[in-house]
Structures are given as structure tokens and as C-alpha cells.
Amino acid sequence: MKDIVALCKRRGFIFPASDIYGGINGFWDYGPLGTELKNNIRDLWWKSMVLTPPLGPDGEPVQIVGLDSAIIQNPKCWEASGHVGGFNDPMVDCKESKKRYRADHVTVLLPKNQDGFWLAFDKDAEEDDINQRLKKLAKGRPQSDYDVKKLDKIPFSDFSKIIGPDAKEPGTLTEPRQFNMMFYTFIGAMGGEENKAYLRPETCAGIFLNFKNVLDSSRVKVPFGIAQIGKAFRNEVTPRNFIFRSREFEQMELEWFCEKEEAPKWFEFWVEQRKKWWDSVGIDLKKCHFLDVPKEDLAHYSDRTIDIEYQFPFSAPEYDELEGIAHRGNFDLTQHQTFSGTKLEYMDPTDNTRRFLPDVIEPSCGLTRAVLAVLSEAYTLDETRPSGVYLNFPPAVAPKKAAILPLTAKEEHVPIAQKLYMELREDYAVDLDIKQNIGKRYARQDEIGTPYCFTVDNDTVSDQTVTVRDRNTMAQERIGLDHVADFLRGKMHKKS
Numbered sequence: 473m474k475d476i477v478a479l480c481k482r483r484g485f486i487f488p489a490s491d492i493y494g495g496i497n498g499f500w501d502y503g504p505l506g507t508e509l510k511n512n513i514r515d516l517w518w519k520s521m522v523l524t525p526p527l528g529p530d531g532e533p534v535q536i537v538g539l540d541s542a543i544i545q546n547p548k549c550w551e552a553s554g555h556v557g558g559f560n561d562p563m564v565d566c567k568e569s570k571k572r573y574r575a576d577h578v579t580v581l582l583p584k585n586q587d588g589f590w591l592a593f594d595k596d597a598e599e600d601d602i603n604q605r606l607k608k609l610a611k612g613r614p615q616s617d618y619d620v621k622k623l624d625k626i627p628f629s630d631f632s633k634i635i636g637p638d639a640k641e642p643g644t645l646t647e648p649r650q651f652n653m654m655f656y657t658f659i660g661a662m663g664g665e666e667n668k669a670y671l672r673p674e675t676c677a678g679i680f681l682n683f684k685n686v687l688d689s690s691r692v693k694v695p696f697g698i699a700q701i702g703k704a705f706r707n708e709v710t711p712r713n714f715i716f717r718s719r720e721f722e723q724m725e726l727e728w729f730c731e732k733e734e735a736p737k738w739f740e741f742w743v744e745q746r747k748k749w750w751d752s753v754g755i756d757l758k759k760c761h762f763l764d765v766p767k768e769d770l771a772h773y774s775d776r777t778i779d780i781e782y783q784f785p786f787s788a789p790e791y792d793e794l795e796g797i798a799h800r801g802n803f804d805l806t807q808h809q810t811f812s813g814t815k816l817e818y819m820d821p822t823d824n825t826r827r828f829l830p831d832v833i834e835p836s837c838g839l840t841r842a843v844l845a846v847l848s849e850a851y852t853l854d855e856t857r858p859s860g861v862y863l864n865f866p867p868a869v870a871p872k873k874a875a876i877l878p879l880t881a882k883e884e885h886v887p888i889a890q891k892l893y894m895e896l897r898e899d900y901a902v903d904l905d906i907k908q909n910i911g912k913r914y915a916r917q918d919e920i921g922t923p924y925c926f927t928v929d930n931d932t933v934s935d936q937t938v939t940v941r942d943r944n945t946m947a948q949e950r951i952g953l954d955h956v957a958d959f960l961r962g963k964m965h966k967k968s
């Protein structure tokens with residue numbers, strides 16, 4: 473993970489926000505290449521949802537329209553959604569280490585024979601750290617002597633037996649308390665409680681608020697979807713693991729409105745579609761886990777939720793969430809209808825006496841988390857090449873699709889390269905890189921994951937061909953200058 477973070481900074485993918493001021497915890501800036509990468513992933517999601525939505529079970533494309541709603545909405549919206557008052561994660565403080573933890577992020581080891589203290593760990597604690605602490609605090613007792621439970625499943629009356637994740641003494645963890653994760657601001661010049669408004673903690677609320685507007689202004693009929701991509705803000709207590717858990721991030725969410733009876737069928741449909749999409753952006757599904765969230769962990773309104781989890785470098789061999797696909801019933805529309813006093817019912821076009829609030833299937837995916845997963849998956853060590861590493865992005869995802877490299881900065885190579893660059897840049901994000909020795913330029917392209925390099929050399933001048941170098945195999949072949957655009961087009965749908 474450290475190496476990925478370093479490469480991201482060195483090559484201009486991701487920088488700590490406010491870097492020159494020492495950063496600001498939980499916020500990140502996307503550099504020149506990170507912006508391209510994030511935009512490509514965003515556009516591929518939008519294409520798969522709104523521009524070329526999948527074929528439904530009847531063989532016809534499903535209907536999905538897009539939306540871009542405001543980040544700040546009427547604060548009543550968040551009362552209705554349960555975020556004001558409810559968007560809380562139970563937190564515990566440690567009186568000894570002065571640290572604060574999310575109770576569901578702390579793992580506790582309980583001695584199977586009931587003898588000795590219980591040891592708490594951050595859920596991402598490394599194997600080595602666990603063993604070190606077992607050595608120090610439990611005379612090297614093996615992990616197999618313990619049962620594992622999450623702290624939020626342990627009654628407070630047992631906390632006196634627990635040694636906190638960064639503590640040496642037992643009984644220093646406080647009773648879990650709720651902590652509201654919404655950022656707020658004040659609207660207008662006056663400030664004051666009555667002008668308090670919230671930055672949205674998720675993008676989907678704007679979709680529910682506009683359900684009726686979309687119905688009234690477009691020709692969609694149930695079943696249909698509304699998709700939105702945008703920023704979301706959560707005052708996470710412990711932002712961590714690079715961009716995985718940040719305080720400002722981006723989400724890509726679809727709300728799929730359907731008849732209650734059809735919801736299970738559509739739920740399966742969307743789980744399959746989302747698997748296909750993750751595969752298309754280069755995620756190895758073998759490194760994913762599809763967690764059918766146990767009934768006791770489901771939100772009260774949800775019949776079923778499947779979390780798509782990925783083996784991030786910091787979580788392996790465990791998994792962390794990439795996306796949640798939830799059947800939310802008609803909870804959100806019911807709440808907004810009640811709180812706003814505006815009827816949100818859908819009228820059945822075949823029977824206008826029948827009005828109902830449709831059920832919702834929600835695939836909710838983190839865009840910035842997707843960036844991290846794609847980067848982690850692409851990061852490939854290769855000692856045989858000068859860069860020692862390359863990013864194996866699928867061409868459609870790669871920030872640069874190709875680099876055009878004149879072999880030398882000579883008079884005869886550069887103009888041909890420039891002409892090719894001007895032609896290709898109309899359709900593709902391409903780089904023209906003129907100076908430095910060719911090995912160094914290839915190394916740079918490998919590190920930023922450019923799938924192809926076209927090199928203009930002396931032969932180009934005489935026979936109008938260029939060398940194509942393949943990022944993954946480093947194999948080179950010659951193709952005609954006039955075939956370069958077709959060559960690239962043919963590669964855009966390939967996985968690598």
C-alpha cells in the first residue's frame with residue numbers, strides 16, 4: 473500500500489489535500505493523471521447505466537435517466553432519511569490512549585476458556601501487531617485460543633475485561649456513544665440553528681426528492697432507474713487507508729424503481745450487472761467477496777443487501793466494501809412523502825385507479841473507492857523492467873491511452889510524431905513526449921499505465937511505419953502510420 477501511495481504522489485495521481493500546509497486528515501486532491509483515471513471510471517459507470525443501459529430480462533434495454541442534484545438540500549430531507557438523529561456510528565473513547573474508535577471497527581479476541589483478558593484490535597491490525605501484543609499482554613498465547621467478536625456486539629458490562637487497541641490496561645474503553653457524521657454549514661449571513669444545513673452524506677437522497685419531477689417531465693415508466701454521480705461528505709471519525717475512507721468522496725448511485733413483486737428478480741439482475749461492470753474496469757472477481765448481509769445486520773427497511781467486497785492490499789486476506797446493493801423497499805419514498813406532505817405515488821398507466829410507491833433496488837458504489845481498487849489491481853511488480861513496476865489498467869480505464877515518442881529530438885522524427893499526436897488527440901487522451909532517452913520514457917509510461925507507445929524512428933521516415941510497444945509484454949511490432957488510429961480503436965474494449 474505504501475508503494476502505491478508513493479507512486480500516486482510521484483506520478484501525479486493523488487496528493488494529500490493542502491499538502492503544503494501539512495495536509496488535512498481525510499481529504500485528498502486528484503492530480504493530472506488521477507483526475508483522468510477517476511473521470512474514466514465515472515464515465516464508464518455512466519455509460520453502463522445511462523447511455524447504454526443493460527438489456528433487461530425481456531431482452532430490451534432498461535430505462536435509466538441521469539440526475540445532478542444539489543449537495544445542500546432542505547434540512548428536512550435529512551430528518552426524513554433518518555440521517556439527522558440517526559446517521560450515527562457508535563463510538564468508544566479510550567481513557568488511556570485518548571484515541572476514539574468506531575465500535576464496529578474494533579475486533580475483540582475472547583479467550584475460549586474464559587481465562588484472562590480480552591484483547592481489542594483495530595479491524596485492520598496486521599498479523600504481526602496482533603502476535604506482538606499477544607506476546608506482551610497474554611504471554612504469547614496463540615490466536616487459536618481465542619474467539620473473535622466485534623466490539624459493537626459485546627455488552628458494555630463486559631468492557632472491564634477488554635484491553636483497548638492502543639492500551640496496556642483493561643477497562644479503559646468508554647461506553648459507545650452516537651456521533652453524527654454529517655458536516656454542516658449555515659445558509660445566509662445570519663448563522664444560527666434555524667439556518668443550519670447539511671452537506672449530503674450520500675447522493676441518493678437527491679434522487680428520491682426528484683422522483684416526481686423526473687416522472688412528470690420524462691417518459692419513464694416503472695420499472696426505471698435514476699442515476700447520479702457526485703460528491704458526498706461524511707465526518708468519518710477515523711479516515712484511513714489512503715482514499716478508502718475519506719471525509720469528502722464521490723459516489724455513483726442508481727435507484728431502480730420497480731413493483732414490489734418484481735424486486736427480488738431485479739435485485740439479482742443488478743447484482744449480476746454490477747459484477748460485470750467491476751470485471752470490465754479490470755477488477756479480478758476472484759479477489760471479490762459477495763457478502764449476503766446477515767438479517768441481523770440489515771437496516772430495518774432492507775429485505776436484502778449484498779456488499780461487493782474487494783481484497784485491498786491493506787485488507788488482504790480479508791475484504792473491504794466497494795459497493796452495497798440494497799433492496800430498500802419503499803422506505804425512502806414513504807419517508808419523503810410523509811415529511812414533505814407531497815404525494816409521490818406512481819400511477820399505473822394501465823390502471824389509473826392503482827397508485828403506489830415503488831420498491832427500490834439501490835446499487836451504491838464509491839467512485840473514489842473504485843479508483844483505489846482499480847489502482848491496487850493494476851499495480852504490478854516486474855523486476856525485469858527499469859521502472860520495476862507497471863500499472864496494468866484496461867485501455868478504457870488508463871489515463872493515457874498511448875504515448876507518441878519520437879526516438880530522438882531530431883528534426884525528421886519530431887514533426888511526424890507531432891502530426892500523429894494532433895490526429896490521435898481528437899479521439900483519445902494521448903501523450904507526446906519528446907525529450908529524454910527512450911528507455912526512461914518507456915519507464916515513465918509503464919508507471920502511469922499507458923497501454924501503448926508509438927515510436928517514430930528513422931524507418932518511419934522511409935516506410936511510414938511506427939513501432940508499437942505493448943506495456944504488459946514489452947513486445948514491439950511495426951504498423952503503418954495510417955493504421956495507428958484503427959489499432960487503438962480495436963484495443964479500447966480489451967481488458968489489458
Ligand code: ATP
Nearest residue numbers: 708716717718721723793794795796836837838841
Ligand atoms: P462503511 O461501512 O465502509 O462506512 P457504508 O456501508 O456506510 O460504508 P454506504 O453508506 O453503503 O457505505 O455507501 C455506499 C458506498 O459509498 C460504499 O460502498 C463505499 O464505496 C462508498 N463510501 C462510503 N463511505 C465512504 C468514505 N468515507 N470514503 C470513501 N467512500 C465511501
